[in-house]
Amino acid sequence: MTTPQDELLPATRRSLLHRIAVAQTDGRTPSLVAAVVRDGRAIWHGSRTSVDGHAPDENVQYRIGSITKTFTAVLVLRLRDEGVLDLGDPLEKHLPxxxxxxxxxxQLLAHTSGLAAETPGPWWERTPGSLRPELADVLGDGVAPHPAGRRHHYSNPGYALLGALVEELRGVSWEEALRREVLEPLGLDRTSVRPQAPAAGGWAVHPWADVMQPERLEDYGRLAPAGQLWSTxxxxxxxxxxxxxxxxxxxxAETLREMRTPAAPVEAADVADGATYGLGMQILHRDGRLLVGHSGSVPGFLASLIIGVEDDVAAVVLTNCTSGLMTFSLAADLVRIVAEAEPRIPEPWRPLREVDSSVLELAGQWYWGTSCFALRVTADGLISLGPLSGGGRRSRFRANGDGTWTGLEGYFAGEPLRAVRRPDGSVDHLDLGSFVFTRQPYEEGAAVPGGVDPEGWRGIG
Structure with a gap:
């Protein structure tokens, strides 16, 4: 019988083990546990520990810190999909x-609300939530350091507000809503607000000596939606x-694609790092690979969950130390190891079962001015339009059922595409958000904005 571990080649398994072993040694962490997911299934699990004769398995809980925010974002997006709220609503409309x-x-989901990064008063991750029983205690004087919507500024209080929003609209605690709406349906019975044995203890490792001391475990109260969860x-x-x-x-799936679409303005440092933020998910371009997920850091624990979208490979890393290990980089490396050693085998090409002749006649080359584009009709029921060579604006388009199409990505995302026909029914040009595409460059007789020179193409005498 084939086990999940056997789905990877021996050399790949050894590379994964070597990578986490080096990380645990160099990072000087008491324990480290990791998993790799491919095609929606866990295919590898590994762990390293400083305790002889014991290795944590996939059922040992660690605190996951800000990965909690992704769970909270899921709850908020459920409310949007049900029509209870709109993402453009001011928070005050629902939680005055x-x-x-x-x-x-x-803006709260994408950390562009302008709110402060942390709460006033003592460090919230090392003090009991009872010190901040009300939202006013989480926000302090309410003075935002930045204008809303202008820049990405990570805010833990912002996610405390989102948790309170869920409670207000659901009429139950954030914990109860999470259990009922996410954890139970997905079968996440080892994810909880408070630790459930077996659970790892959190440790602080001395930066200059190989000694350590236990970290305090606090209940974050109002800030639980920002970083409270334990998981495996x-x-x-x-x-x-x-x-x-x-x-x-x-x-x-469509809402989850929205969550991992950039929603925050990118600053200079983010451009250099290739990083941005969606709706409750971090987005990073690394080594030519699109990675999405979230990291977590609270006293005693570090965690990361990373998904290589195109490779359909994901990795989870959990560890029980306060600092010293870059779990985000480690998880990204685990994704890279599998994706490069055992690249995804694409599905077989298959033709469309049927195609509308009015769509098929649009296929082929088109010109926007003098730039040559190709329109293709693809087996997934979409059409794609992009330059024949080099870079440039390109997008896939979804049919609207009325002869028009809507762009799905890039510059043309959300823009309408339609075929403009002559009185005899033949296609004169494509109109894409007012851009005119013709069968020939500056085609005579076509509706080219500004018209076409009556003398046509010519050389210089």
Missing amino acids: GTGAGEATIA TGDLARFTAFLLRGDERVLG
């Missing part, structure tokens, strides 16, 4: 009196599969 100004729900590599492996494929009991 918070002091968050006109910050919208989308087994549960998070299932959660990554959901984040990539969707589950109609929780969220559909």
